[in-house]
Amino acid sequence: MIRKVLIAEDHESANISVQKTLEELVIDDIAYAYYCDDALNKISQALKTGDTFDLLITDLYFEPDGNKQILSGGMDLIVAVRKVQPELKVLVFTAESRPAIIEQLRNQYDADGYVRKARNDARQLKEAIGEIAQHRRYFPRDTRQHTDKKNAYSFSDFDIRIITLLAQGVLQKDIPAHLQRNGIKPSGLSSIEKRLSQMKDALGFTKNEQLVLYCKELGAI
């Protein structure tokens, strides 16, 4: 049963609508946080008093605004929260739609649910909370399809590393040195060239510019 909820969301307007949605679900014990640090703090405080939260609804991205923060965003917040209250349910409510990121939420961060800020988001929010209340996870199916469709080529850490370096303006011939410095195994220039060729081939690209842009849009870099 979801009784007490914390909303971590820097956008005032988004906060308002989540609140209203919760009210429609007859949840009236709601706390707000406009910063991740504050959210973690509220959760810790609640633990001390025994009046713990049942659900955290959080955005992924929080804009810096002068107030220095330790936690840089929703992902950091999830990690921190899991340490102090592992059983707390976490629902991510964000505009982020890039497949690579959502997969991370599922697998790496083990979020209980994800709702995208989109056309029917308020309705989906209700559904998600209903599912999570019954200890089920909520990740829309079409996300998966989206993932499979777009991720024609699944990038390895190595691939991302190379592309990141390229995007930073590192010369292709200088990449081996960078990799060796970080102790990454395949560091030969030929290996790099081969990987780049394979990726471009798989995605139907001809130039590195396209590859870099694609990874950016995908959220891989």
Add this chain to the structure above:
Amino acid sequence: MIRKVLIAEDHESANISVQKTLEELVIDDIAYAYYCDDALNKISQALKTGDTFDLLITDLYFEPDGNKQILSGGMDLIVAVRKVQPELKVLVFTAESRPAIIEQLRNQYDADGYVRKARNDARQLKEAIGEIAQHRRYFPRDTRQHTDKKNAYSFSDFDIRIITLLAQGVLQKDIPAHLQRNGIKPSGLSSIEKRLSQMKDALGFTKNEQLVLYCKELGAI
């Protein structure tokens, strides 16, 4: 005086919060549209009955979802609305923050206001409506600063053209042919090289990959 308002916004949650904000301003004649076409239609209908709208609050981007639409987004909507009801005030409420786009809204589309979906957006929304009610435009100052700061190099149409072609995978040496086909004047390979060098130099880049990414983030391509 703002009496009757139309909200064009596909996100259910955003729609809810705008509604609530309007209620706090004691505006209770509110109509909603989840599609641009529907928004235009509602405005036209209101004109026929004489019960016209005073303000349109619109997002910029509307997601396609099966229902085929003529107007593809907020910018199209503004153009269409100006034709049927030129004096209607238009306030753009969007997550878009790229300087190039906001400048377009100011100058090209002649919007009456812009509020970014951000930390204090609900408060800014109220301010904006107040200003527009007094026939003043509302574009936050920091937007301008942002513009000036980031736009270290101001790209010409020619620059954008080149970078777009690069981003599409066109070989640098093939760009002259593309430009000639579109009747663009400087089409020599040297001119293209020179431009690219100047841009990279101005922005402290060394590779085209960086340039392409930068333009993408800026919203220039």
Add this chain to the structure above:
DNA sequence: AAGTGAATTACGGTTTCCCATAAGAAAAGG
């Protein structure tokens, strides 16, 4: 119409990138 200045284009040399092939090292299997 000729001269001047700015811009565009053409050209050559160097570096980087691309691609295929071969040599070498590590892992798998008998």
Add this chain to the structure above:
DNA sequence: CCTTTTCTTATGGGAAACCGTAATTCACTT
């Protein structure tokens, strides 16, 4: 322990990009 397989690295030739310079064109002035 040796062979086979697979992966990584090395090498070289050719294409593209980079960079400076010279020639040409174009616009504008007188």
